[in-house]
Amino acid sequence: MSRRRFATVAMAFSLVAAAFNGCGKDDAPPAKPGASADPPANTRKAPPVTAKVVKVDPRAFLDEFKADDIATLAKYDNVVIEMTAVIDSASAVRPRWPMLTLRVEGKPGQADRFDLLGCFTSDPKPWQKVGPGGMVTIRAFLKNERFTPFFERCEIVSFEGDPYFQTTAEAFAKEFIADASESKRAFYKTYESEPIVMEGVVDSHTAENFGGNMTIKGADGVTFKFNYGVVEQDGWFKNVKPGDALKGVFHLYFSRSPNVIEMNINSALPANDEQTIRRDEVK
Secondary structure, three states: OOHHHHHHHHHHHHHHHHHOOOOOOOOOOOOOOOOOOOOOHHHOOOOOOOOOEEEOOHHHHHHHHHHOHHHHHHHOOOOEEEEEEEEEEEEEEEOOEEEEEEEEEOOOOOOOOEEEEEEEEOOOOHHHOOOOOOEEEEEEEEOOOOOOOEEEEEEEEEEEOOOOEEEEHHHHHHHHHHOOOHHHHHHHHHHOOOOEEEEEEEEEEEEEOOEEEEEEEEEOOEEEEEEEOHHHHHHHHOOOOOOOEEEEEEEEOOOOOOOEEEEEEEEEEOOOOOOOOOHHHOO
16 A cells, blocks of 8 residues: 555544544434434435535635634534535445545645545445546535534535446456456556455455454455455454455555455445445444
8 A cells, every 4th residue: 555545544534533533333423413313324315405505615614624613613504515626535434324535635835735524425325426536526514523624414516537446356356367468467557556346255254353354256266355454343344254245445456366366445335235234233
């Protein structure tokens, strides 16, 4: 994993930790004072059409929030915020908690630095509509939390760019097998920098104290292998067993093995509409 990718993932995790601060494992994100608790993110209703819509520049908004978070929360209470930004990732940090992470470029003279803004989406599968590097316009409510801005009930208004490449483990393995170049270099060159949404069936799973590793069945003797950390172990993978369906956002890294494709997993995703494991259902 590149240093830039690692930094992006680390910042995304920080966003989510802030968003869930104070939530119990069975809880939805806390509602604003005086409001009832929201249902799970993928069942939330879109912002009411009568709500005031305010267009903001992501950089200016973030600077405003950092300067005075209390005043900013009051200013945008019950206001639909519209902003346009570059997509960093789409994921599901917990089952049934789909989210987008938006990249906010640095201030003038800080082109090599950026911040991230996160939002829970009303769409249960935003990764089917957007992809990293594309330009998205969203409408959402500002979550009533201090210190780190986060949005909820996020609607995707428009998107310009390429969505995630989506495939199955079987089809992806067959493409790997069909590559006749030395050490499968053509295959790796095509996908080495591209996040991949892939779904397959778990072949083996070994859990350890601080994470574990899994293999996913491919085709004709080719399998996919990845490791995961303690966060994913607690939230997603604790009860996963061979034969279960698994879907996630992956990155390839080069391996000379003719039969094993090694990957990093950025985020697990619900395998299908019927099989979504809630965190509170993981015993």
